[in-house]
Amino acid sequence: MKRYLLASAALLLSTGALADECASASTQLELNTCTAKQYQAEDKKLNQTYQAAFKRAAAPQQALLKKAQLAWIALRDADCAFIGSGTEGGSVQPMIVSQCMTEKTVEREAFLASLMQCEEGDLSCPLTPALSP
Template structure:
């Protein structure tokens, strides 16, 4: 690895950078392994943290599915049809996000806020996916 240093850097910073580099490499070399993240069984989550993680993962999967269906639909549309769908989808995303923010507004600041928000996002995303799937069926 080649490291180029600026000519105007002070010796203090050179020593500090070298100490950080040597310190981090020696620590990582001494560590036998980093702990592996615990697998979560979302069919039977244990505790609030796992429940919130599972809700977030469920929403992320729904969002990924929505994007897949959206891309499929866009690929079957003419150029003229793509623009209105794109605009509608952007509008729907804003609507979904604002609706969910409103729906969980009273729980803001609480430990369950993120979970409640992700549940709403998941529900609305699944509904939109069904709508786009219906458009996809009509295109065939």
């Protein structure tokens, strides 16, 4: 339960940041560029969190995590293609798709990060707790 609260909080905080960062853009091209950069930054963060979770996972879990991540990527891409389909061919489509990709990526990163916070004895959490210093 704690993991899901952390993931939800991270998603809510990042959604506001998405709007703020592109507030100074004045053309659709600038908005498209800004939202694409936001997506790239969040994707980089997700990849770092994924790698950390992958390293923490036991060998049999690594294959399952990789399978889950690849399935999530396919779902994210399909969802965002659908979301952007309403603006097919329009200059706003890249921004709509980038925003969707960013939001879903932030959500996934928060979920994976929450798995890194497993507490001893939490059987619903697949990763072993971090070692205390």
